[in-house]
Structure formats: structure tokens, C-alpha cells
Amino acid sequence: MxxxxxxxxxxxxxxxxxxxxxxxxxxxxxxxxxxxxxxxxxxxxxxxxxxxxxxxxxxxxxxxxxxxxxxxxxxxxxxxxxxxxxxxxxxxxxxxxxxxxxxxxxxxxxxxxxxxxxxxxxxxxxxxxxxxxxxxxxxxxxxxxxxxxxxxxxxxxxxxxxxxxxxxxxxxxxxxxxxxxxxxxxxxxxxxxxxxxxxxxxxxxxxxxxxxxxLQMETATRNGREFTMYHRETDVEKLARNRDAIFDLHATALSWLEEYTGIPYPFGKFDFFAVPAFQFGGMEHPGAVWYRADSLFLDPTASRTQELSRASLIAHETSHMWFGDLVTMDWFNDVWMKEVFANFMAAKIAGPAFPDLNLDLRFFQAHHPTAYDVDRTAGTNPVRQDLDNLSDAGSLYGAIIYQKAPIVVRQLEDLIGEEQLRDGLRQYLDAHRFGNATWPDLISILDPLTEEDLQQWSDVWVAATGRPQITAQWSDGGITVRQADSDSARGLLWNQPLVLAVGTAEGVAEYRVQLRYAEAFVPMATATSPRFIFGGADGVGYGRFMLDTQSRSALLESVHDLQNPVQRAVVWQTLWEEVLDNTLTADQFVAALLTGVERESEELIAQQILGLLRHAYWQFLDENARRAVSQELEEILWNALAAASTPGRKGAYFNALVSMTLTEAGTEKLRRIWRGDDALKGLPLQEQQFITLVEALSLRDPANAPAMIDAQEQRITNPDRLARLRFMRPALSSDAALHAAMFASFSDVAVRRQESWVLDAMSAIHHPIRNEASLSLLRESLNLTEEILRTGDIFFPLNWLNATLAGYQSSAAAQIVADYLQANPELPPRLRGKVLQAADDLLRVARF
CATH class of the missing domain: 2.60.40.1730 (tricorn interacting facor f3 domain)
Known part of the structure; x- marks a missing residue:
């Protein structure tokens, strides 16, 4: 030898x-x-x-x-x-x-x-x-x-x-x-x-x-099938509170998928492990699924949105048993196929268990905003990407695969019919079971089921990047709808069904049109100019729906009055796009959002408003503007918390306060809650919530941070949560030398193994509350990204970039990003794209 x-x-x-x-x-x-x-x-x-x-x-x-x-x-x-x-x-x-x-x-x-x-x-x-x-x-x-x-x-x-x-x-x-x-x-x-x-x-x-x-084990039988859950949760009440729901959700998903696919569950046993601080939401190993523990074990204050998210996660991973495990992509350029059908099926499976929630609204919120976050940037990518070497496969993952692709498949279902898609998928799974297949393999099965040219449709929606820019212009007799490709040299046309909402003195009416070509006309009986027009009103249409000046002003004022919750959600997203394109100021948008906090009755939209408020507050208001609005913001959130009727909704407002409180009076209120001097009526806080609270207080009260963290460590009963807080201590300090030393330790791949902890630490080091005090670490953080791409898990590079860049607004920070890109012309193209995705807000707010 x-x-x-x-x-x-x-x-x-x-x-x-x-x-x-x-x-x-x-x-x-x-x-x-x-x-x-x-x-x-x-x-x-x-x-x-x-x-x-x-x-x-x-x-x-x-x-x-x-x-x-x-x-x-x-x-x-x-x-x-x-x-x-x-x-x-x-x-x-x-x-x-x-x-x-x-x-x-x-x-x-x-x-x-x-x-x-x-x-x-x-x-x-x-x-x-x-x-x-x-x-x-x-x-x-x-x-x-x-x-x-x-x-x-x-x-x-x-x-x-x-x-x-x-x-x-x-x-x-x-x-x-x-x-x-x-x-x-x-x-x-x-x-x-x-x-x-x-x-x-x-x-x-x-x-x-x-x-x-x-590891601890819990076993249950549902529909004659035994499930075993492995975990490390030490909170007995939390385990008991969630146990049955977790097993029930798995059994429901399996039964639904067996019926939809016509194929019995193919892998025998079904065990899963609730992993502390798992770096993904879940991973679909057949017979041994991994989940992030916090996604399964919900607090009693969990919102209906969080409950639906858990159900969707379980349905997603269970769907993979057929879409990805039984039939697997031939090469990782088609990795999107397993993810799109897992997400698409999850939306169908989880929804019926939540009849009180608007599922069309949920689909829009779960997919469109996140897909737009990438597709509007200079770093966007197509759904189906080329791949020359498997070592680059991790860079294929992102919002285009997970969020845009389900929108595309939903439009495919609308195009060819629900039964035709189901029958085609059954044929696809049966033909390739325990084997491999490609997107062209599926298209060849679906194409005979419709008169549409699916190859041409796929060339635009699957093989190309970006989204159409869609305008709607009223003239006497109707509305002219136009679509354009932002890349005029390419000139793509996105074939999709489109719903317009038109506001007049009589109310809001919806008009449907199939937008196949560059222009379509929608006849209207009214002879007076509408108050507003906006596109994508059904939450399915995909694109940058441009607002004219009149529509922008009217919707900013009257979004709260729209009766259809999907329309309200679409308008909030459309107004956010206007902020990003600098046709609406962040100050105006935040003022409208605060009114929305006070007036919104739909829980899902209230959550959307809070998310947009956090985003605009930290990344698009400068420090002076934040300070100017902080007292009003905190008062509105405390009032909303007091008025909320459910623990889930109270928890959403409390989490927003923990994130956005800046005034000394507000900080003291949070401090008293953390100490136990005050309690929140109807909102019993759990161990992880107290940990999150002490981390937020440490950023706002650095002088007392060591003592607060010491006290919190004494309260923690779970060893994994205790280890994480101890890891976080240097990042929560105000000492720049500790930040630098902690960051330097991240150059060691062994220190980066606990990726979710590292990301939390990076977010704290680069938090906007520090007023860019960690700017000196920004270039080094970017320099480390290539190594992180080589050594980290699939979501780590983009998450690292997001944690690094989300706290910055200045031209100096934007210049560092621009200099990094210019100095590294050989940067792998997909990594360059992820830098541009993560830096998009910074480059916009700095007007770079």
C-alpha cells in the first residue's frame, strides 16, 4: 500500500x-x-x-x-x-x-x-x-x-x-x-x-x-404511527404545553401528503430532534428531522402567527419526505424544486387548522415582502441557477428559492389548474421515486396538461432575475396597465394574472386582467378620476407596483380604512417600496405606521406593521429623528399592549417595545419588569423573554450591564440558554476592546461553530444604538465573508452580512462596502450578490 x-x-x-x-x-x-x-x-x-x-x-x-x-x-x-x-x-x-x-x-x-x-x-x-x-x-x-x-x-x-x-x-x-x-x-x-x-x-x-x-425522549402514537421526539428542554411545563400539538401537526401533515401525492409515507419511522439554537428552521433527514427547538416549544404568549409558523415549519419538513427525499434533484442547481414544493405544500397543509386566520393574507406576508427584499437589489438571482461545482451549492440558497419560488408555483397552479398540477406532481413523484429528476423533467409532464407555453413561461419566471415594474394610468373609460423590465435591453414580459384595486367615491372595486403583454386595458364605467389605484391587490401578483402621486397621498392617509385585509397588507408593502425608492419619506411612513398600530384590528397585519416600524425606525430614521419620535412611539406601544385582548398580541407589542425603546422613562419601565418590581397583566414572561430583555437593557444601560447579566445567569435553569448568554457577554458590553477581541476570535472556525450565537453577537456589536461605534470592524467583517462561505452552513454567509450591515446608515459605512467590492473583483459572483443584497438598505439610505 x-x-x-x-x-x-x-x-x-x-x-x-x-x-x-x-x-x-x-x-x-x-x-x-x-x-x-x-x-x-x-x-x-x-x-x-x-x-x-x-x-x-x-x-x-x-x-x-x-x-x-x-x-x-x-x-x-x-x-x-x-x-x-x-x-x-x-x-x-x-x-x-x-x-x-x-x-x-x-x-x-x-x-x-x-x-x-x-x-x-x-x-x-x-x-x-x-x-x-x-x-x-x-x-x-x-x-x-x-x-x-x-x-x-x-x-x-x-x-x-x-x-x-x-x-x-x-x-x-x-x-x-x-x-x-x-x-x-x-x-x-x-x-x-x-x-x-x-x-x-x-x-x-x-x-x-x-x-x-x-437527550430526552417523548413518544406518541397518532393514526397508528409512532413518533419519537428527542430534545434537551428542561422546562417541564413548556414541554407539556407543546407536546401534543407537535405530534398532532406531524400526523396531520403526513396524512394530507399521503392523500395529495397518492404515495404512502416512504421512509418507515418518523423521529425528530428539537435542537437548541439550530442554525436552520428545520432539516428534512428522512426518519430523523432536525428542528430549531424554539420553533417547536412556544411560550404561552405565542401569537397565532407564531403558532401558524410552527405548523408551516412542520408541514414544510414533512413535505420534503416526498419532495426532496423520495425524489431528489439530479444536481443542486435544482435545489429550489424541493424547497418550493415544500413551502407550497406547507401553505396548503397548515392553513385549514387556522380558520380564524386569513390564509391569502398569510401567503402574501410569508412570501412577497421577503422575496422583494432580494429581487429589488442589484444582487438578485434567478430561481434556477447554474452550478459548476458542488462546493458552491450553499450559495444558491436564499429568499428567491424559499419565498419567490412558491409565488411562481402558485401562479403556475392558477395557469394550468389545481387538479392538473396535482396530477402532474403525482406522475412526477411516481416516475422518479427513490431517484432523481430535474425541472425540465417536471415541465415535460405538465406541458401536455395545458395550452399555455410553459417553457416560455419558465424562461421568464424561473430562469430570469428580477420583477416587472407595473404602472396603472386612468383615462376616461378605463385604466391602462403597463409592465416594463428594469433591464430595458432584456425586455422581458411576465405573464401573470393581475388584480387592480380602484378607489372611488362609491368605494373600492377590484378589476382582474391577464397581463401577458407589455400593455393591457381595463374598461371602467366611471367618468371621474379615481382617488387611488394599486396593483397586486389580491396578494398574488408579483412586481414593483408603482403609485402615482395622487394614489400615494390617498393611500398613506386611508390605508387604515380599506375593508379588505389583503388589500391593507399589499398597500403597506407598496408604501414601503415607495420609501425605498425615495418617493415617500421615512418620517411620513413611520407616522402612518404609528396610526396603524392604534387602529389595526387584524393580528397578522398588526404584526406586519410592527415589523415595518422596526425596520424603518432603525434603518431609515437617523438618530435625531428616532429620538424625536421615541416618546410618542413608546406611548402608543404601551397603550396598544394594555388594550390587546390576547397574550399573543400583547407579546407582539412587548417585543416591539423591547426592540425600540430609547427614552430613559421607557428603559426604566422595562428595567422594573426585568427586576420583577412590575408585572405585565395578561402576559406571563418566560425564561427566554427575560434573557432577551436583559440583553436589550444591557445595550441601553451599559454601566449596569455586568451586574444585570450576572443576576440573569443566576435565574437561568436551562444549560444551553445559560451557555449562550455567557457567550454573548462581550458583545453586550460597551467596551470597544472587548468587541474587537470577540470579533478577532471569530476568525477561528471553531469559535464560529455555534452560528446562531455568533450572529446574535454580531448583531449586538453592530447594533445601531451604538451609533456606528463599531465602524472600524466593518471592513474586517466583510473580509471574513469568503472564509465563512467556505466553512459555514448554507445560511451563514448572508446572515453574517445582514448582522454586520443592518446597524449602519452613514456614507462612511456605505463607502466601506463600495471599497470592499471594488477591491475584490474576483469575489465569487453569488457572494458578491449576497453583499449587495445585505447592503441594499444601507446604500439606499446613504443615497450611494
Whole structure:
């Protein structure tokens, strides 16, 4: 057996059958390598043993036996393993020594050493911790999109599905779960137990996972199916309060999806783990779903919006069992497909359980504003993106996939019909079950079901960036609606159904038109000019709906009087777009929002108003303007809190006060609540709310922050929440040296492993209340983004940028961003796009 450890020896050691030298594979998984392997490798099975030590400082080690069939042996056999050379301990082929080389991200067995047919490759290795999320007392693997190979030698690509058989050696007092059911726990060693899990059905490497540690279990049966929830929650009342709802929501989602798809749940058991401070909302490993614990375990003050969000999250992850797990994208350029159908199905599943909520309103609020946040920027991207190397797959994720794409599919459903879409999806899932498919595969199934040209439709909505600019102009006899592409050289036309709301002396009327071309005419009987016109009034239309001067003024004054809640939500978003385009001042908008706080009766819109108020208050009002309005704002919010009829709505107003209070009198009121001197009638605060409150008070009262945090630490009963607050201490201080030292520590990838904590700390360091005192760290924060893209999970780079930039308004900060972009012309295009997305508010408010 020979190990080639230098690049020169690697190149010498790789020969084809014709003795011609082959180039070593590129780092990551290039698409040509993926295509070659997909054509030559099949019938893959992983038999994996991992030894998990209790101490985080000790390494995870393992042995994997990979059974495979090789159809074509003319090329080297390349495994993916993103680890240092010394982490590869031994490699054998068919139980015999074999020549192999270790190149960046790969283990290579030359073509001269292997033949076509069945083989077993065994690798003894040491894992890296990059995707194992190791913490005191527990760990969990998170391999999406391309991180399985940081822990295990595998074929890291979605279209080489495999069966996994896992054995874990763990401390005797730990529990563990994985995709397969636990079939045996060997307790013969009193210190270390051996857990064997059943072999999985074929899944992609990013869907394989496991967790282990000091975990608690709750088991329930619903509709004849057993569910097990693993967790680390120490609040017994919180657990009891949420337990049944969590199991019920899973059972409801499974039953609905089995009916809709016509395919029974395909993966046997259904376990899930409520992960403390999980970096995503959820992750859909079949048989072992991960959730952010706070998203499942709601406080008694949770709003109906939060309850619906939990139901939607559970429905989303459950939908993935069919859309993403059973049928998986062939390559990660189609990752959006699994996300769009999970979100789309979640909206259908969760809604009926909330008959008191307006679901059309919820769909608009959950999708359009966030999609617009990206699509209006210079850094936007299409729904379906190109991908040359799997190492860049993490950069594909974002609001366009999660929020714009469901809008697109809803319009597709309107275009071809609800039953036609369902039947087409059933055919798609059945044709590709336990396999892979592409967007063109689905289009080829749907296209015969409609007279519409779906390929042309897809070229605009799926393959292109941006949104149309839509104007509506009244003239005697009707309204002329025009759409334009902001990129005039491109000249795209977005085919979509459009609803206009027209306000006259008689009231508000809606008019529908199919906007296929650059212009459409809507006849009207009135001979007098309307008070206002706005587009997208049904909450489905997508675009920048421009307001004329008269409509802008009228809607700013009368948005509260619109009877249709969807129309009110659309108008608030449209007025916000006017602020961003500098046709409406932030002062005017904030004044209207404060009136909205006082007058809005619909809880979902009240939440929307509070979100817009926070955004405008911190990012578009300068410090003087904030101080000028702060007393009025706080009084209005306290009055709204007192008048609110439900704990959920009271909690929304209280959270807004915690976020936006600036006056000394308001700060003292919050301080008295935190100390326990005062209580909020009808709003019992929970442990996490007191933690959030002390963090807000620390920013406003830095002199007393250490003592307050000390006192809060003594109150905390949950070890994970206590560890997080201790981590946050330097960021909550007013000492710039502590901020700088904490930021410097983030250059160490090991310190960044707890990503949600790091993001909270960055938000505190760069909080606008500090009046840009951390400006000196801004360029360094941007400089670190490329490394974060390479080493972090999929949402970390954009979240890092948002946490860094959201606190700034000045021209100096905008100049730092501009200088960074100019100095880095070779920045990966998608990362450049994320910088532009995160910096968009700053560049607008600084008029850069």
C-alpha cells in the first residue's frame, strides 16, 4: 500500500488503463466528475462505524465499508473526503491493500488498480468537526448541501443515492438517533455502548444524519404511527404545553401528503430532534428531522402567527419526505424544486387548522415582502441557477428559492389548474421515486396538461432575475396597465394574472386582467378620476407596483380604512417600496405606521406593521429623528399592549417595545419588569423573554450591564440558554476592546461553530444604538465573508452580512462596502450578490 502525499506524487500516481496521466480531480465536486461518476457508479451501500467521544476535544473516528458496482473502470475511482491528509488512516479494496492518493477533498484509487464489477472499498479515517456541531453534552450532524464528506468518505453528489447502515459507539449515558430505526443497543461495556441502526432506503448523502448526547425522549402514537421526539428542554411545563400539538401537526401533515401525492409515507419511522439554537428552521433527514427547538416549544404568549409558523415549519419538513427525499434533484442547481414544493405544500397543509386566520393574507406576508427584499437589489438571482461545482451549492440558497419560488408555483397552479398540477406532481413523484429528476423533467409532464407555453413561461419566471415594474394610468373609460423590465435591453414580459384595486367615491372595486403583454386595458364605467389605484391587490401578483402621486397621498392617509385585509397588507408593502425608492419619506411612513398600530384590528397585519416600524425606525430614521419620535412611539406601544385582548398580541407589542425603546422613562419601565418590581397583566414572561430583555437593557444601560447579566445567569435553569448568554457577554458590553477581541476570535472556525450565537453577537456589536461605534470592524467583517462561505452552513454567509450591515446608515459605512467590492473583483459572483443584497438598505439610505 502506498500513500501519495505530495501533489507531484499524486499526479504521477494517477494512470488510466492506457497509461496516460490523468489530472487529479479539482477540489469540491466539479460537475464533470459528478456526471462521470453518476454514469459509472451504482448500487452504493455504506456500512459505517463511528466512535463518538464525550469530550469535544477528542476526535471522532470511524471505518466505512462502501459496496458499489462499477460500470466503467476507464477512470480513477474518486471518493470525496474534505479532511487533512493525515485523517485518512487506511484504504483497502476488496479486503486487500491498494495504491491510493489523497488530493484536496478526495481519495483517489487509480484506474490501474480497479476493474468493472462489484467492489468493496474500506476506509479507516478521522472525521473533521466541520459538520458535526459538537457541543458540551451532545452533537448532531448536518451535511446539507455538500458536507457529508467533511465527516465521512462518500460519493458527495445527490444523484448517487445509497443505502446507509450506521453503527455508533457512544458514552453509556447518551442516547442517539439516525435515519434508520435503532435495532440493537449493546450494553456489554459499562462505559461505552454500541448502537446499531437499520439500513436506510436509498437517499442522497446530504440527507444522511445522526445525533447523540444527553437527550430526552417523548413518544406518541397518532393514526397508528409512532413518533419519537428527542430534545434537551428542561422546562417541564413548556414541554407539556407543546407536546401534543407537535405530534398532532406531524400526523396531520403526513396524512394530507399521503392523500395529495397518492404515495404512502416512504421512509418507515418518523423521529425528530428539537435542537437548541439550530442554525436552520428545520432539516428534512428522512426518519430523523432536525428542528430549531424554539420553533417547536412556544411560550404561552405565542401569537397565532407564531403558532401558524410552527405548523408551516412542520408541514414544510414533512413535505420534503416526498419532495426532496423520495425524489431528489439530479444536481443542486435544482435545489429550489424541493424547497418550493415544500413551502407550497406547507401553505396548503397548515392553513385549514387556522380558520380564524386569513390564509391569502398569510401567503402574501410569508412570501412577497421577503422575496422583494432580494429581487429589488442589484444582487438578485434567478430561481434556477447554474452550478459548476458542488462546493458552491450553499450559495444558491436564499429568499428567491424559499419565498419567490412558491409565488411562481402558485401562479403556475392558477395557469394550468389545481387538479392538473396535482396530477402532474403525482406522475412526477411516481416516475422518479427513490431517484432523481430535474425541472425540465417536471415541465415535460405538465406541458401536455395545458395550452399555455410553459417553457416560455419558465424562461421568464424561473430562469430570469428580477420583477416587472407595473404602472396603472386612468383615462376616461378605463385604466391602462403597463409592465416594463428594469433591464430595458432584456425586455422581458411576465405573464401573470393581475388584480387592480380602484378607489372611488362609491368605494373600492377590484378589476382582474391577464397581463401577458407589455400593455393591457381595463374598461371602467366611471367618468371621474379615481382617488387611488394599486396593483397586486389580491396578494398574488408579483412586481414593483408603482403609485402615482395622487394614489400615494390617498393611500398613506386611508390605508387604515380599506375593508379588505389583503388589500391593507399589499398597500403597506407598496408604501414601503415607495420609501425605498425615495418617493415617500421615512418620517411620513413611520407616522402612518404609528396610526396603524392604534387602529389595526387584524393580528397578522398588526404584526406586519410592527415589523415595518422596526425596520424603518432603525434603518431609515437617523438618530435625531428616532429620538424625536421615541416618546410618542413608546406611548402608543404601551397603550396598544394594555388594550390587546390576547397574550399573543400583547407579546407582539412587548417585543416591539423591547426592540425600540430609547427614552430613559421607557428603559426604566422595562428595567422594573426585568427586576420583577412590575408585572405585565395578561402576559406571563418566560425564561427566554427575560434573557432577551436583559440583553436589550444591557445595550441601553451599559454601566449596569455586568451586574444585570450576572443576576440573569443566576435565574437561568436551562444549560444551553445559560451557555449562550455567557457567550454573548462581550458583545453586550460597551467596551470597544472587548468587541474587537470577540470579533478577532471569530476568525477561528471553531469559535464560529455555534452560528446562531455568533450572529446574535454580531448583531449586538453592530447594533445601531451604538451609533456606528463599531465602524472600524466593518471592513474586517466583510473580509471574513469568503472564509465563512467556505466553512459555514448554507445560511451563514448572508446572515453574517445582514448582522454586520443592518446597524449602519452613514456614507462612511456605505463607502466601506463600495471599497470592499471594488477591491475584490474576483469575489465569487453569488457572494458578491449576497453583499449587495445585505447592503441594499444601507446604500439606499446613504443615497450611494
Amino acid at each position: 502506498t500513500k501519495f502525499l505530495s501533489l507531484a506524487l499524486v499526479v504521477i500516481g494517477l494512470f488510466s488503463c492506457s497509461d496516460a496521466v490523468q489530472d487529479p480531480p479539482a477540489p469540491g465536486v466539479a460537475r464533470d466528475l459528478a456526471q462521470q461518476r453518476a454514469n459509472s457508479v451504482s448500487a452504493v451501500q455504506y456500512d459505517l462505524l463511528l466512535k463518538l467521544p464525550e469530550q469535544v476535544a477528542e476526535p471522532v473516528t470511524g471505518i466505512v465499508s462502501i459496496q458499489l458496482h462499477l460500470n466503467d473502470a476507464s477512470q480513477a475511482l474518486v471518493l470525496d473526503f474534505r479532511a487533512p491528509v493525515d485523517h485518512v488512516i487506511d484504504v483497502t479494496l476488496d479486503n486487500a491493500a491498494v495504491d491510493y492518493s489523497v488530493t484536496p477533498d478526495h481519495i483517489v484509487i487509480p484506474a490501474t488498480s480497479i476493474s468493472a464489477g462489484d467492489h468493496a472499498v474500506q476506509v479507516e479515517f478521522r472525521s473533521t468537526d466541520a459538520a458535526l456541531n459538537r457541543q458540551s453534552g451532545f452533537l448532531y450532524a448536518l451535511f446539507v448541501p455538500d458536507r457529508a464528506s467533511t465527516a465521512i468518505p462518500v460519493f458527495e453528489q445527490p444523484n448517487i443515492k445509497a443505502r446507509f447502515k450506521l453503527t455508533l459507539e457512544i458514552p453509556a449515558h447518551w442516547q442517539a438517533l439516525s435515519n434508520g430505526a435503532l435495532v440493537e443497543r449493546d450494553t456489554s461495556d459499562s462505559q461505552r455502548h454500541l448502537l446499531r441502526f437499520a439500513e436506510t432506503l436509498p437517499i442522497s448523502t446530504y440527507l444522511f444524519s445522526f445525533a447523540a448526547g444527553e
